[in-house]
Amino acid sequence: MLNIQTRQEGNASVVTIQGKVNFEVTAQLRDVIRDTVTTLQPKLLVINLEAVSFIDSSGLGLLVAARNSVDKNNGKLHLCALPPQVKKTFDQTNLTNYFSIFTTEQDALRGA
Secondary structure, three states: OOEEEEEEEOOEEEEEEEEEEOHHHHHHHHHHHHHHHHHHOOOEEEEEEEEEEEEOHHHHHHHHHHHHHHHHOOOEEEEEOOOHHHHHHHHHOOOOOOOEEEOOHHHHHHOO
C-alpha cells in the first residue's frame, strides 16, 4: 500500500511517499504529482522518499517524467532522504546524476 501526502512550503510543493513504489501504484502517484504540478505550478517540487522501501523501473520512469514536467514549467524537482536501498537503485541506473538529490527535506527546500 502506498501513502502519499502533499503540502505547500512557501513556493514549494512537497510530496511525501511511504511504501513500495511499483507498477501497481504508479498510476496513483502519477495522478498526485500531475495534479500538483498542473494546479499549483510550483517553482520547486520536492519529493521525499524517506519512507519508500522499494522502487522499480515504473517508479523511476514516473520520477523522470515528473522532472520533465516540472522543467517545462520552469521549475525544479528535488528528491530527498533516499533510503540506502532506494539510493542503490538510483546509482545502478545512473539516475543519481540526472536528479538533484538531497540528504534532508530541509536541504532540498533550500536547494543546498
